[in-house]
Amino acid sequence: MEPDKKVQSPEKATALSVEDRAFLQEVVERDRVEHHGRVSYMDILFEVEHRYGNFLPGEVLREVARLVGTSVAQLNGFVTFYTMLSTKPRGRHVIRVCTSGPCHVTGAPAVMAELERLLGVGEGETTPDGAFTLEGSSCLGICGVSPALMIDDDAYGNLTPKDLPGILAAVRAGGAQ
Amino acid sequence: MEMRTLHVKINGRDYQVPDGSTILEAASAYANIEIPTLCYLEGISEEGACGVCVVDVKGTRNLPRACLTKVSEGMEIWTNTARVREARKINVELLLANHPTDCFTCERTENCDLRDLASELGVREVEFPRTRTEWLPIDNTSLSLVRDPNKCILCRRCVNVCAKVQSVYAIDIAGRGSNSTVSTFLNEGLGNVECVNCGQCLLVCPTGALTERSEIPDVWKVLGDPDKIVVVETAPAVRVAIGEEFGMPDGTQATGKMAAALRSLGFNKVFDTDFSADLTIMEEGFELIGRIKNGGTLPLITSCSPGWIKFAETFFPGVLDYVSSCKSPQQMFGTVTKTYWAEKMGFDPRKIVVVSVMPCTAKKFEKERPEMKTAFHYWQEKMSLKDEEAFNDVDFVLTTREAARMIREAGIDFANLPDEDFDKPLGESSGAGVIFGATGGVMEAALRTAYEVLTRKSLPRLDFEDVRGLEGMKSATIDIDGTPLRVAIANGLGNARILIEEVQKGESPYQFIEIMTCPGGCLGGGGQPLSNNPDIKKRRAEAIYREDAGKPIRKSHENPEIQEIYKDFLGEPNSEKAHHLLHTTYHDRSGE
């Protein structure tokens, strides 16, 4: 039986540009020199993810693995272990709704449902215009103002469904809270 | 340093046990207790993942793992308490809960570690339901290996052998918790990543999660086709292992029975890869002499192991010019059969089907390499063949296991078959051809020929002891009638990498290096029968060297059929024609 043809992963088509390679080289070297010759993986991946719109394309991961001197399989294992890193394209802003205990009992399900309604996407999905990705999250450590969520690095607490349109509009307009 | 011993109690009896040994080692070596294990693989995979080897230790609330826990002075170990039995059984049941129940059709129905363990521990019913809702897709992208993640119990043996022994790191665990899987980069499949097809992962897999890409149906088909001339070649390391599949003692030389069995399967001609091993020695020996004499690039590195070739192309493209341009014996055989033999017998090459039986899974990838259609190009003008009619030099590759499966399927009572010989002319071989199957064998075979060609004197002693042995790396200085030849031998790509890094830096002290992808050489290949005997490689190596010692001719250049092919067809070694038919090229894969 014929083996499946080589699957041409989408990212492969977009070979890395010269700027991409230079950028990755600079990031890896910076994080290597500063830290006693050892490489701080997470700093590299967060910075790279930030540049490529909240996700790590295959071709970029391949180059990072080469620069860092690890195998692509090991880096793939690393990236797929941590929920905040993503190998699938995500929106410009990542909404993480805390679905943990304290938030759950004070209204997180209602906040999530309302966001799904407002954005028209389910949990784990990205809005068609690429603005938001909606995700559930483990405890964000702001239980005193539960139910809470974070959009990128900004936290919003004491939420009720009716606060959400305002927050989304503010973030869409580029203003953090 | 005198070994300090500790006093421990195992199941109520006292023992003195070397400091530093684990409970598992102590119980097995001193108390005749074989504590069951599943994910443990000594020296390679010691992660304590499966939780089967747990024991009771006085004073601990939990059940420590015997494979990981080192003994301490006065430790009291109980290997069979009620909570130990319960824990082992439940941990196996938890694995069985999500395991497919298709034992009847599974490749590993006769030798599955999970199945043996379940029956050993008396698991009679699995009371846990499936928790994995969807079935994962089969990875079918590799020419050599097939991965079924649904049968994977995440013991991590394959990941560890690929990393620690082969240093290829083609696979690792991806995802987390109950949706963890063994995966390639972005799950692109073994066929699309750095995997060199060596199959060492398959050898250590306790279940049917990893199997070879089977070509049995294709071979049955051609065997049944009357107008095809189906030729089989058998690799040196197959004859000393195939007996294990039929209950014969480890290390049996089953050469004659193998030839008889294959003939009764219906192969028109039963030839021997040892013949083309001798041919390889001629080509490679003279290549070495050429490089030494005319200051060519040294060290010369052997090229018969396809896993090593893909490894070099992927990780060390810079050293490709050091690698011998000779094809492997399997590929030389295919070319010779469809050119020299076809002409000699007046057969239409398109009707000849070459099937090879190999101890190796990477050979299935090698035969599909684009460069391996030399016979077709040889005949293209002569027979004005169209490009679409192109055919490979070698059509199908069966692992030792697959050949045994076909012999069983045909109902042949292998163990009691009377011995038969290989057919002429491509069945004739020397002792040097046979020892290709062991690490150091190619080196010794080449030295036997090179010595006599270089010095024009007969070899004082045939056996080069210091290149033999199963150690991962060996080096030696061979005296070629006064001129020293520094050689090195590595088996297992982790060891090879050390030698190759020296070559890459231009600091390699050697002139000739033999590299075998698999630990022990081809006798330890990914296509060999699965065995739990820790000394299996030693038994197979002894058998190979016994076969060599018993051969009337023991130097490749004295093989009459070899002398004849040069006389009638090739001219001299490394001739223009020989170069065109028996040599190949490599290409840089690091970017893929």
Add this chain to the structure above:
Amino acid sequence: MKSLEELKRIKEETLKAMDLRQAKDRGKIVVAMGTCGIAAGAKDTLMAVIDELDKAGVHDVQVVQSGCMGLCDREPTIEVSMKDQPSVIYGDVDDANARRIVREHVQGGQVVAELVIKRGNL
């Protein structure tokens, strides 16, 4: 390079600056700016305090940020310490309350009782 003696000197100086009695300032407002505070709107509270002080032309009251004071439930929380008066910690200090505290407590010297969650510093 700091040594132990310098450490002591820095301590004395900073204490003086922090201690309202010596400090030139008439008072200090500390706004709890932990993530929980910010999530509860502490940034608006900070802006309101600063804005209200400017409107009232007050320039001798320090406005400083700090971490969470503990009672996240009542955040945003602020601490108002006026010269020679015990400091007071207020809870639920949204924009309006912040302005009211500046008007009544900082300017009017009248503690806004219903917003107090603790008298005396932490």
Add this chain to the structure above:
Amino acid sequence: MIRNQLLICAGGACITSGEKSVKDVLVEELAKNGIQDEVQIIETGCMGACDLGPIVVVYPEGTFYQKVTPQNAGPIVSEHLVKGRVVSGLLYRQPTSETRAQTREEISFYTLQVKRVLRNCGVIDPLSIEEYIARDGYFGLGKALEIGPDAIIQTIQESGLRGRGGAGFPTGIKWKAARDASGSPKYVVCNGDEGDPGAFMDRSVLEGDPHSVIEAMVIAGFAIGAATGYVYVRAEYPLAIERLEVALTRAREYGFLGRNILGSGFDFDIEIRIGAGAFVCGEETALLRSIEGKRGMPSAKPPFPAQAGLWGKPTLINNVETYANVPPILINGAEWFRSVGTAKSPGTKVFALAGKVQNTGLVEVPMGTTLRELVFDIGGGIPGGKAFKGAQTGGPSGGIITADYLDMPIDFDSVKELGTIMGSGGLIILDEDNCMVDVAKFYLAFTVDESCGKCTPCREGTKQMYQIMERITDGKGTPNDIGKLKTLGRVIQQTSLCGLGQSAPNPVLSTIRFFPDEYRAHIEDRKCPAHACLHLLTYSVVSEKCVGCTACARQCPVQAITGQVKKAHVIDQATCIKCGSCYEVCRFDAILKE
């Protein structure tokens, strides 16, 4: 002459709850009693406590009347202002003691606290190293450099400080082991992964007082002979990372980090490493693998990190809160530290009060404080007058402390007897409306998600337990499910490789132990006493009370309710999705929810 002021909350919530007419009633009453010009009515902005509105506060006494309506506003004037008698019915009822709190300040959130770890949080500006120094910052380091490594370790040992990360392992022993371990270089690591749901004390310390952790790590580095420290902070805390970075830079400028610290010849520097959403990285060996750029997979112990940690080198790893205790111990000595807490668990513990409690937030109390003090005196009791049912401690690795043990002093060892653990200090308060089976299932779902997947018992076992719990809450439980849960729980506890797996069954086993009848109700009667498990809820019409007003039928989203006007209606149990809207809308109490 104005002798009283009536402050009426004119905030958004209060207006909607009918405040406007309360003011009219008060104005009329004042006029009726002829004291309209002695009492001034002032409308104020929102007073914050919206669920208590509308609010009227009488000054100067500051008497705080809540839930004032036009019907009950009258006595404020006739009783309180005219006769000077407080209208006790309207006072803010201090939930614990029967006497109602007169004024707002008597909220007891801060009274019983002893702030040591949180000493600077909310007090100093975290970005000002000078303010930290002003509160004895880095004097602990100065003293440590004077007395030398052995004396430091002895002080820590004598103080009896135990790890605040959850296990309570004696810190002194850990430091001693790291010091005695051969092999170099050595590392000091701070565990700031804090993944426990409901725990946020590490964040508060890192955001409010980052220097205390830095100082402690330098002391630790000096004590064990390390030159490099790593603070591992989860990426969910961007502000904590930001402030820590500023603090590190300031500390370097002041010579508390880098080369020749305080002229002692000792070099030490700290770098930040961030986690990225993996609760298991709170386990120390998993955290170390994560720093090394590997998957956060725990490895078996021994070897302990003190012998072979980061890159196989001796590594000291402690939690943020543990480190925050170190500088004060060095400054004030072991006896000072022991002066508070219990003999075996000295010092204080920071709890994160959350769930069904009035005052949620961070409280730091001496070890040995009772649950009653925590929940009622400090926490302000259970809102809505509900009954306390239990306190969940230790997050997904812990269990429930029930009402029978309200007066049990909480410390590392006492909680263990109840089959739970201290954990990082998350304390989720549960009341009568919480279903214990649902809470246990919720925590188990968390562990199933966060298990690293390396070892069979935890990877496969917790998922099997979860499926059993799901069956029970779906009303498909069978009698031997309890036995299965106990067996599975036992095997998972005994054969999991790390703390996550070993403690994953605790929530289930603890709720089985303390609430067996609740499990029996779910399994045998197919009923959820707390009405939390939707699948077990049934809504039915009490035909006697139903007047056929059809309100419920119109409200029902799935048209499960049928019946003519003025006739008793019926709910079809098959289509009913248990959303409860009929129960909400029925004004005749004719819907039975059970």
